[in-house]
Amino acid sequence: MPRIPHPLDWLLQARGILFPWLPVCLGTGIALWFAAPREPGLAEAGVAGALLLAALAGRVFGGVRWHPVWIGAGMVAAGFLLATGRGALVAAPVLDWRYYGPVEGRVVEVDRSAKDRIRLTLDQVALDIRGPPPGRVRISLMSDQPWLAPVPGMRVATTAHLAPPQGPAEPGGFDFRRLAWFGGLGATGYTRTPVLRLAPAEGAAAVWLAAQRQRLAQAVMARIPGDAGGYAAAVMTGDRSGIGAAANQAMRDSNLYHLVSISGMHMGMLAAFVFGLVRYGLALVPRLALRLPAKKIGAGVALVAAAAYLALAGRDVATERAFIMVAVMLVAVLFDRRALSLRTVAIAALIVLALRPESLVNPGFQMSFAATVALVAAFGALRGLPRGGLPRWLVPALTLVFSSVVAGTATAPYAAAHFGRVADYGLVANLLAVPAMGVLVMPGAVIWALTAPLGLDAPALWAIEAGSRWILYVAAQVAAAEGAVSGAVRPSGAVLPVLTLGGLWLVLWRGPVRLAGLAGIAAALWLWWGAERPALLVAADGGQVGVHAGAARALARPGAAFVAEAWLEADGDMAGADAAGRRAGVRREGGQAVLTLAGAEVVHLRGKAAAGALPDACARAALVVIAAPAPAPPPGCIVIDTGYLKRHGALALSPAPGGLRLDAAEPLAGARYWTGFDPWRRGARPPPLRPDLPPGAAWAEGGATILAWPPAAAPVRVAETDPGSVRGGR
Known part of the structure; x- marks a missing residue:
């Protein structure tokens, strides 16, 4: 009788490639904690703890086919518990008034x-x-x-x-x-x-190190004037205070800002240079080369150098993450393992997430591991392929191009989603600038550290300055080119998780079934393509209002740059706040700004005379936003004042069946530690997860807050709408 296959046989056969999925499962548990609308308390922690114990028991006493399932479930529970503990551990008083x-x-x-x-x-x-x-x-x-x-x-x-x-x-x-x-x-x-x-x-020692770091940065800037000295100091010590605003912006617009923030590339370049210097230095002495494990000695010295660089540059999240990634690879060399493999990247991710679970939602974590996983997988796929008669001197150049294309493709979606912009010439800028970083700046920094005490540091400083000036020159030229930066609309919250899981399936699995990851990537891009933006946005202090007028957002007034630029960035709009404040779609009459939303007028009032102008504004407009406390409005007029905004935060209004959907920042942010809710405090009550209707608005039943539009005296009933995401229309 033929054997009936077990449903989990496919998972059992894949056990050899499952280790890199451990940080994915751990990250899933952390993501569930961050996605919770209310701060998980004792009950949720107890459920996660019970799941972890059940997973341990299943792993010990269960059948071998179920081992991967139990391990994955246990890692999810462990991630949730790690995030729960970390959130409570970092608790510190927060000022709750001005x-x-x-x-x-x-x-x-x-x-x-x-x-x-x-x-x-x-x-x-x-x-x-x-x-x-x-x-x-x-x-x-x-x-x-x-x-x-x-x-x-x-x-x-x-x-x-x-x-x-x-x-x-x-x-x-x-x-x-x-x-x-x-x-x-x-x-x-x-x-x-x-x-x-x-x-x-x-x-303490940490403060002493920070002081030494700043003294070193000031010494570098004194020897290398201008932004080049500030850039060199940033690369060597992590102190970015010496780089001017224009140079910073050029680095961002040219996709070179990763060369400023100490990352895995900096650590990797430094460790690679020290490793090569020690290993090949020992190889020059035949007696030492034949008797000593030069490769392991080089890895050990490089590890010490990387640790010193970590201490000097400061233990911020990005630098710590970079050190962990490099340290894991150097330790792999010490134990005769492959330094660059998906297993070593997975170990680094596990350590980073265990130490700082909040790193998961950090753009730097997402981009650095996306680039590393993509590069390891891409070069692994090329391993063993014939060189095809290429000259030896051409291989490094092609390797640089290939690395830049792979890393740029892997990180571009995350940069666009988090920062609302795409550097169209970023590949060109990296091809021109990265070699100077690896050949001049980082080696020069190592040599400078060795020769400065002897007073022989002039050649090293020349190399550092030449490399820094070239990188800044490339950034300025690329950023100034026409069409250097394009905008990207902020995607919905589901896009990046779906994109990430699709990419991981494509990279981490084996066989033809891995191509299913392409479907996940395509689904994420389709969701992103259909992303919609709110028709009307109101700032949390009532000082700014923005409405989509045609293809772009028009602002009630120029200025209010922080809030306005955040809106424009999420719109994928490259205009500044001043330009958006002069767009058509807004009429300014005295101290009032009049906007049009779905065929009805919206009036924005601010200034000392705002309260006195409210009756006239209500006589002409369906909605009035006033940057002051307001009395009860007359029928047919909706008023959003500072009292309402203080409770609900920034607002977004978008067309919906039956009227306008109202979303508020505070209910969507949830009852979390950072919004002022502590589940362990006796008698603590979380705020509602749905905004109240503003004064004068007709109410509606359903899962979303809907304003009847234009306002009517009688309430309006509408179909239930999913309240989970911000939707909108252009």
């Missing part, structure tokens, strides 16, 4: 804002308030203060405006509060007054 007064603290980081202003991040904070102060605050200096020369470890005092970390600029948008929560940042703000130095830099 504060103006004295601020004192110890400098732990000095950098520059997007507006090219010096920023100080302080810990050991003291404020003139009752209760615990924030764990950390970040203050922008609105004026140059050359006498200050801030360095980490210095204790300073000033008078500053502080506010809680800002929420999303629109419903479903990037929530800075989440990033601030995991960084311990409890308030941000600015100061226009001088910053006083209370005590010189001193403290």
Whole structure:
């Protein structure tokens, strides 16, 4: 009698290729934690713990066919528990009101804002308030203060405006509060007054290292003037405060900004140079080459050099991730394993996610591992192919081109989804700039570290400066070319997970069935192609309103750059806030801005006379947005004032059956740690996950908040709509 195949035989046969799926399962559990609309508490943690124990029992006592299933389920549960623990572990006080007064603290980081202003991040904070102060605050200096020369470890005092970390600029948008929560940042703000130095830099080893890092950066910038010195300092120490705003923007527009932020490429170049220097240096001495394992010695020295680079450059998330990836590959060499394989990449991903589960939602994590997995898989597919008579000197050039194409293709969707732009000439820029990074800048940095104590560092500094200036020159020329940057509409939340799973299936599986991953990639791109944007957006403070007028968004007023530029970036619109504020589709009459939405007028009121103008605005418009508290509106007029916005955050309105769908940022953000909800606090009640209707709006039944449009005195019933995602129309 023929044997009846078991449904899990295919999984059992694939056991040899399943290890790289472990970080995928771990990441799935972390993603489920981040996707939860309300902060998981004891019940959810108990379910995940029970699943983990069941998976362990199944692995020990279950049949061999079920082992991969139990291991995968256990990794999902472990990821959920890791994220739960990490979210609670990093908890620190967060300022929950606007504060103006004295601020004192110890400098732990000095950098520059997007507006090219010096920023100080302080810990050991003291404020003139009752209760615990924030764990950390970040203050922008609105004026140059050359006498200050801030360095980490210095204790300073000033008078500053502080506010809680800002929420999303629109419903479903990037929530800075989440990033601030995991960084311990409890308030941000600015100061226009001088910053006083209370005590010189001193403290723990981490602070001492940070101070040494800044001194080294200043020494590099003193020897290499201009943006080239700032770039060199950024590459060597992680201090990007010396790069001007124009150079920063050119690096972004040319897709070269990954050369500024210390990443796996920097660590890899440094480790490869040290590894080659030691290994081939030993090979020059025959007695040593015959008696010593030069390859392993080179890997060990390169590992020490990478660790020193990590300590010098600062243990931020990107640098730590880069070190882990390189360290895993060097350890593989020490144990006679292949340094570049999907298994080593999987080990690095497991370590990174175990240490910092929040890295999963970080664009840097997604892009760096996408590039690494794609490169390892691509070069693995080429292994063993004949060279076809190519000259030896041509192989490095073709390898560079191939690597740039593969890495650029793998990272482009993530860059477009997170940053709303595509560098059309990024491949050309990388082909021109990356060789200078690998041949001049990184080797020069290593040689400079060895020769500087001897006073013989001039040649190394020349190499660093030449490479830095060439990279900045390429960035400026590429960024200035016509059509260098294109916009990309922000996709829905399902696009990147579907795209990632499709790509992983294509790369990690074996046999013809792997081609099913192409279907996942195609589905993600189709969803992205059909992405729609809200017809009307309202800022969280009521100070800005934007409506789609034809093919582009018109703003109620020029300016309000942060919120407006976030909207335009998500639209894939390359215009600036000032240009969008002068577009057709908005009429300005006195202190009012009049916009048209689905055949009815919307009036935006702001300024001291806003409240007095409300009756006249309601007489002509269906919806009034007022940047002030407002009384109850008359029938037939919907009013959104600062009181409503304070509860609900930024708003998005989009055409829907029966009227307009209303989405609000705060309900979509959910009841999470970073939105102010603590499930472990006694008596804590999460906020509702659906916004209330604004005053004057007709109500509607269903799963979504629908405004009758144009407003009517009687309520309107509409079909239930899925409230899970922000939808809209152009």
